[in-house]
Amino acid sequence: METTLPYGWYTDPDVLHREQERIFRPAWQYVGHTGRLPGAGSAVGKADDTQREDRGASGTARQPGYFATQVGRTPVVVTRDRDGALRAFVNVCRHRGFTIADGEQRRETLQCPYHAWTYGLDGRLRAAPRSEEEANFPQEELGLVPIAVDTWGPFVFAHAGGEPEPLAQALGSLPAQVAELGLDVDSLVFHSRWQAEIEANWKIVCENFLECYHCQVAHPGFSEVIDVSPEAYVLSADGRLTTQHGPTRTQIPTGPLPRSQFHFLWPNLEINIFPGEPNISIGPSYPLTPERTYRFLDYFFGPDVEQTWIDDLLAFDEQVGREDADLVAGVQRGVSSGALEHGVLMGRSEQLIGHFQALTAAALAD
Ligand code: FES
Ligand SMILES: [Fe+2]
Incomplete structure (x- = not known):
């Protein structure tokens, strides 16, 4: 079984210093x-x-x-x-x-x-x-x-x-995938920024985003809307871009977007699109200290999306965010206890964490 990164990497100030220099400085x-x-x-x-x-x-x-x-x-x-x-x-x-x-x-x-x-x-x-x-x-x-x-x-x-390499190169297939879904980003209007400080290492925050193995257990509301079963929920990696696609379980969407897309651009950017009306949220996670992370998400919607639809989506997403904040804080307490050296990854369901960890380890290697 593949193992996680060493747990010391989630608490060590020297590792964070290396990450700042090797990972964040050279990234768009x-x-x-x-x-x-x-x-x-x-x-x-x-x-x-x-x-x-x-x-x-x-x-x-x-x-x-x-x-x-x-x-x-x-x-x-x-x-x-x-x-x-x-x-x-x-x-x-x-x-x-x-x-x-x-x-x-x-x-x-x-x-x-x-x-x-x-x-x-x-x-x-x-x-x-x-x-x-x-x-x-x-x-x-x-x-x-x-x-x-x-x-x-x-x-x-x-x-x-x-x-830097050109931005278009750094974004990889992200713009094409978003366009293919039917979302014209140029038509979107900024709505609001959500921000939070999370009690966990930035990698734990990103790793939480990169698997939906926990969704059935920890996000009952989310799992009612998005089909998170292993047969339906598709994971893919394309260079530094990893993507999760989930079809909707019900026919909620009144709107042009037929399914969700959850993208992650290594090292730290997440992009969420929910089914239904034109919508996207985008934002990074930054380390503040080895055990504390700042996140924000900018929310955009189509110009004609009704306020009630927006309010429902924001409330739904905030609920998921609260659930995840508790999960990652729990992981941080466990890994920082020093009791264990590392954990293990589920080969299929957590393959995108494996991908994230390989890119991270390669960037930090001598
Ligand atoms: S004018 Fe900027 S530091 Fe003095
Ligand atoms: Fe989650």
Whole structure:
């Protein structure tokens, strides 16, 4: 029988440090959506976007603006200039390291709150108070540090380490699979962000997502809707992308999507599509400490989906999320006890965990 990763890897700060360098730094990460950048007719409000409607994004008369986010541990700011150019920078002031941008703003410039150095949305340092008193102040060299940014539909990805492969290559067959299901991501409207801190190592959180062996036992509501039996529930792996397909048990769906798709893009991104009306949720899990993980999911729906359908789906998904949070916390208590060296994997039902663990181990190997 295949074994799990050593349980020490779920608690060891040195392993986490290696993971940050070897796994998260060289990966494209989902950081937010284009609706957070002002477009014609958008209503940009307060920085906290939980449960906030945001229907901007698709205008032609661009307005400048930015939103703050992070890529792994790196604070990042994504900007859109008046010319429509999308850019991303390390959100750290070149003066003495303050994180400059916060939330989302409709502004022409980024101004550091510490000593008021001011940067353009193209990253150039425009002004630094008293810089004229400095002999040879190297203003041209003190712009924000750029990082790679790209989009898939409304979804913005950034990459904070070295020379990235093209985003389209990193996404693999994901966009094609989503399109094949009948979901046009460009037509979707952002609805809200769900976020949580989970009491478990990030790998335990991901591994929980990668098998539905526990669904019948732990998610009675989910299993009523999705057929999770081994005959019906299909698992597949395609490079760094793994996918779970479950048909619906009942004829609930009024809507164009005939079945679910649950994707996972290694190392840490999940994408959920439920049957019925146009919907998707997308978001990463990030390690905060070896035993604590931050997760968020951005929910998008078709523009004409009724609020009651959305409310039902969110309530249903939150229930599943609570059930999973308890499960992974229970695993963390067990593995961090030090009582056992490792566990075992069920060859068929947990094959995607085997895939995840092989990619993870390969990235950490010398
Ligand atoms: S740290 Fe940003 S202006 Fe001083
Ligand atoms: Fe689950």
